[in-house]
Amino acid sequence: RDMARQTKADNEVLKQRLWDLEKALEQAWEDKRVICEEMTQQYQELRKQTAAHSQRLEAKVKSLQEQLRMAPRHTCPSPSQQTQALAERNRTITQLQGRLDAIEREYAKILHVSGNVAVGGSPGSMVLPPHGPLSHQSSMDLVLAKMAEASQHWEEVGTTIAVEHKERLQEFSLNPLEI
Numbered sequence: 001r002d003m004a005r006q007t008k009a010d011n012e013v014l015k016q017r018l019w020d021l022e023k024a025l026e027q028a029w030e031d032k033r034v035i036c037e038e039m040t041q042q043y044q045e046l047r048k049q050t051a052a053h054s055q056r057l058e059a060k061v062k063s064l065q066e067q068l069r070m071a072p073r074h075t076c077p078s079p080s081q082q083t084q085a086l087a088e089r090n091r092t093i094t095q096l097q098g099r100l101d102a103i104e105r106e107y108a109k110i111l112h113v114s115g116n117v118a119v120g121g122s123p124g125s126m127v128l129p130p131h132g133p134l135s136h137q138s139s140m141d142l143v144l145a146k147m148a149e150a151s152q153h154w155e156e157v158g159t160t161i162a163v164e165h166k167e168r169l170q171e172f173s174l175n176p177l178e179i
Contacts, residue, residue, distance in 0.1 A: 082174060085172050085174065088168070096161065103150060
């Protein structure tokens with residue numbers, strides 16, 4: 001009898017264990033089904049978002065292509081802009097020529113003034129040399145040195161202005177050598 005009871009008790013324990021395992025398996029299958037459904041929904045949502053993003057990008061590409069098609073190939077300055085640039089260049093050249101002529105007149109005055117050679121300062125500021133009157137040769141050397149200094153200065157100024165005008169002409173797609 002004890003053995004029958006023991007067998008019956010073992011049988012009940014095994015049935016309970018089998019029932020628990022079946023319930024656990026059913027719960028696992030249910031969890032798997034829920035996870036699959038959630039993943040399927042997430043996948044579908046991601047596909048929708050990707051498709052929408054793709055359509056937006058395609059629309060943007062078409063818009064940019066249309067803008068590119070409508071834009072001019074390169075911007076060429078108008079004839080009035082070209083004329084204006086040339087007039088400005090000519091005006092600057094005329095101004096520089098006027099300054100050069102004025103400097104030449106000042107130096108001519110200096111050459112004709114006897115004993116009153118400018119030492120230091122600007123042309124037109126007449127300062128007597130510290131050791132009395134200079135000889136004609138030393139006066140000439142001093143004037144030539146000042147002329148060389150002024151010539152170098154105005155050469156630098158002229159070069160700077162020429163470079164600026166060259167850049168402006170190139171902004172308008174003009175070749176300065178052809179003008």
